[in-house]
Amino acid sequence: MSSERQICYNFINVPCFLRDLSCSSKAMVLSGIKIIELAGLAPGPLCGMILADFGAKVVRVDRTRIMTTVDVQGRGKRSIALDLKKPEGAEVLKKLCIQSDVLIEPFRKGVMEKLSLGPKDLLQQNSKLIYARLTGFGQNGRHASKAGHDINFISLAGLLSNFGRKGENPCAPVNLLGDFAGGGLMCAMGIILALFERTHSGKGQVIDASMVEGAAYCSSWLWKSQKLSLMDKPRGENILDSGAPFYETYKTSDGKYMAVGALEPQFYDRLIEGLGLNSSELPPQMSLSDWPELKRIFTKIFASKSQAVWCKIFDNIDACVTPVLSLQEASRYPHNQDRGSFITDEDGQVSPRPAPHLSRTPACVSLARDPKVGEHTEAVLMEYGFTREQINALQCAEVIELNGPKAKL
Numbered sequence: 001m002s003s004e005r006q007i008c009y010n011f012i013n014v015p016c017f018l019r020d021l022s023c024s025s026k027a028m029v030l031s032g033i034k035i036i037e038l039a040g041l042a043p044g045p046l047c048g049m050i051l052a053d054f055g056a057k058v059v060r061v062d063r064t065r066i067m068t069t070v071d072v073q074g075r076g077k078r079s080i081a082l083d084l085k086k087p088e089g090a091e092v093l094k095k096l097c098i099q100s101d102v103l104i105e106p107f108r109k110g111v112m113e114k115l116s117l118g119p120k121d122l123l124q125q126n127s128k129l130i131y132a133r134l135t136g137f138g139q140n141g142r143h144a145s146k147a148g149h150d151i152n153f154i155s156l157a158g159l160l161s162n163f164g165r166k167g168e169n170p171c172a173p174v175n176l177l178g179d180f181a182g183g184g185l186m187c188a189m190g191i192i193l194a195l196f197e198r199t200h201s202g203k204g205q206v207i208d209a210s211m212v213e214g215a216a217y218c219s220s221w222l223w224k225s226q227k228l229s230l231m232d233k234p235r236g237e238n239i240l241d242s243g244a245p246f247y248e249t250y251k252t253s254d255g256k257y258m259a260v261g262a263l264e265p266q267f268y269d270r271l272i273e274g275l276g277l278n279s280s281e282l283p284p285q286m287s288l289s290d291w292p293e294l295k296r297i298f299t300k301i302f303a304s305k306s307q308a309v310w311c312k313i314f315d316n317i318d319a320c321v322t323p324v325l326s327l328q329e330a331s332r333y334p335h336n337q338d339r340g341s342f343i344t345d346e347d348g349q350v351s352p353r354p355a356p357h358l359s360r361t362p363a364c365v366s367l368a369r370d371p372k373v374g375e376h377t378e379a380v381l382m383e384y385g386f387t388r389e390q391i392n393a394l395q396c397a398e399v400i401e402l403n404g405p406k407a408k409l
């Protein structure tokens, strides 16, 4: 990664473009860590991108004979195109793993073992390797070998049943909870924990990251708050799932929406003030039987003004009321601009900057476009000690594909 294509943030969150060594990859938390990420759909790529954002050198292993990748989270990674089904291809991966710290594999249980690339095969030759297995159902249990996607994982975690409005079918919050919160992010945390532990033991280990469990773990609050009667009513009738009038979205006169999160009495009072209502003429906040009526009142009032006007009103009132923004609007929202919360890469694509911010060793983000499949095959293999002759032989045998500029010898 060229430092000219990176951006970092200093401790007061002011972005500083890098044309010098002020934020070299040496200053990043994961600098020196080498990661091999076998290309997957969505969770594995997020995991790899997070690690790359914080300084790890991530090589994505793509298949051969594919034109494009579905990885839209390739930031900061390099790509090699390698056919793992050919024994020579599996040997190449073994050699890469001998010299790496982490392997991320996103396939269903048993796929890696069939290729003779299971943990036994790889840890035997590099006992320091952290072998991260990111699956839906984990490495054992009756569903371990089944295919699945986010919606399946959160359904089995007990979570999907909670999402949706009263009287309607459950509705998945896109694929955020299973794939990303419970999957990519949890796996990244597992890898960082294992890297930390390795500093004491000198040993690698296998990470069994199940998205059912990861999503369930993220939702510990939901499980543990059952006793508080916060989420014990049917879907869509609870405080935080669109049952309450003061934790809801409302349509404005211009077809946009406002988000209301006025849970505590002091913020609820400010909400009532901001809406121009008189609390003495309304039922009490926590009168559950009056919630439908309160919702009707709030709905009518919010529909009387545009989103911009409501923003002006609530910008100066501590009522926990904010506009519902599209992704594009979010990147332009003044508070987010104050913090430089979104970055624009050299292709003009806008995306969130890494979080959280570390004061001394901030993330340095690559602004280069995402890698093309096999763009770095030659450069990576040479870096890992393959000779030009070996690379040529692998190419002739169609084990690898070279889709990038020739490496300079």
Ligand SMILES: C[C@H](CCC[C@@H](C)[C@H]1CC[C@H]2[C@@H]3[C@H](O)C[C@@H]4C[C@H](O)CC[C@]4(C)[C@H]3C[C@H](O)[C@]12C)C(=O)SCCNC(=O)CCNC(=O)[C@H](O)C(C)(C)COP(=O)(O)OP(=O)(O)OC[C@H]1O[C@@H](n2cnc3c(N)ncnc32)[C@H](O)[C@@H]1OP(=O)(O)O
Pocket: 038, 040, 041, 042, 043, 061, 062, 063, 064, 068, 069, 070, 082, 083, 084, 085, 106, 107, 108, 111, 114, 115, 134, 135, 136, 137, 146, 147, 148, 149, 150, 151, 175, 179
């Ligand atoms: C909801 C999300 C998923 C969102 C992704 C969607 C946005 C995209 C999904 C499909 C995309 C479309 C599609 O690709 C067609 C077009 C392509 C075009 O380029 C773009 C437009 C497309 C329309 C494209 C558009 C979008 O990108 C999509 C709609 C999720 O939930 S993601 C989470 C998924 N679940 C998991 O990760 C859990 C663990 N994994 C699994 O359960 C399975 O891997 C999975 C994901 C269900 C896939 O099952 P599958 O049977 O296909 O694979 P596996 O059993 O794991 O085996 C992998 C086999 O591949 C071989 N292999 C791997 N690497 C290599 C290599 N380098 N060389 C050779 N061979 C390789 C491996 O050996 C396995 O072979 P076998 O089957 O023979 O053992």
